[in-house]
Amino acid sequence: MIKKLSRLALVLTLSTLPLAIPASAAPLPLPADPFTRATAPVAAQEVPLFQALEWIGEAAESRDGYSWEKFKHWNKGLNPTDGCDTRKEVILSEAKLAPETGARCALSGGRWFSEYDQVWVTAASSLDVDHMVPLAEAWDSGASAWTPERREAYANDQGAPASLIAVSGSSNRSKADKDPADWLPVEVFRCEYASAWVGTKLRWQLPADPAERDALTRLAETCPDTTVSYEQVPL
Template sequence: MIKKLPRLAAVFALSMLPLTTPAPAATAAQPPLVGAGPTAMASVPAAAQDVPLFQALEWISEAPESRDGYSRDLFKHWNKGLNPTDGCDTRKEVILSEAKLAPETGARCALSGGRWFSEYDQVWVTAASSLDVDHMVPLAEAWDSGASVWTAARREAYANDQGASASLIAVSGSSNRSKSDKDPADWLPVEGFRCEYASAWVATKLRWQLPADSAERDALTRLAEVCPDATVTYEQVPQ
């Protein structure tokens, strides 16, 4: 898996139709919509495919956030990745998987050459050293939303999650620094990637059963309104 666009397409599908197109109805196999609230997460299916963004957002409960006690060091990263014997940590594995032109891999997974497309700012990157691997939902945001009560093992699993291609993304270092630990209420990528970004954000929150605060939900709702055909696919990580 080496191209970004197919990789994202495995997680969510997006096509553009006129804004007047009626929102798709939920399928019979899906539970009724539930409103944001303390019991909302209990009604969320453990996995869903191609759920309309507006509906998936309803499955994210609303809760206040707290950053008390946060430290990036509480999320062990990067670990040895999917193949502990190849010398590539999770960061390098993501970079390799998203290369448009594969780099050469040397001793200890040293990368040279290659070409990548940074979705956040829609620019080409020609050196792996200029890339950051970003957590779609930043570690600090995950902590604020409930990861503060997780075990160390679950936080490590979150920080190195390659089980869903929306969780981690290779982008230019400058765009990642611009995003930092902000949620969609405070930062968005370039317009051409916003619908995909909203879908990936919601998919990650549902995968890890994390709520959103009111400002975050409002921002995602506005995105859902202008992305009527964005869909979300996810599978929960058991608690």
């Protein structure tokens, strides 16, 4: 009888001790917050559009205090001694048939293809050099906090082929300062446009607002083979 009671006491004592949990049964870590976006790398080449879009932060926009005069343009361009400002240098670089260049970079002749509306342009004076992400949109997205020097660098950026584009004046006026939620080029250029827009935002570390992001996501769904390349401009 004494042995039975001792055995019962031992069982009760053991049942009150904390049990060790094997490693395989340990609680799993909580999943990452689905709304937390990965930090964009400093540079990337041919990243799928969907992935690159995930690297852009999301934020509300504000146009308070904006003026295009706060972005000094056009400056003397890449070659300060050739008499051509940034605008003329972009026009020359994108010519399908090079124009003649006269004194003070006066341009005559030449031929260009305006991607926004898919039309040929035969006079440099009929071209606008558009900021892929308009100056006002950049201001809305955070350029309001930049130094004047960084805003000038943005407004004259020839360090990436997507930053500035020569297009017909009429298509540029149609776009104005709208983002992809409110304006898109002709359909055949939309995938390339989305890539250029996302690449520019990543290059200058600018976020997107919710409507802009939704529009870009819809574009990405129709552009599964589109990629993005960029290199950040340091803050």
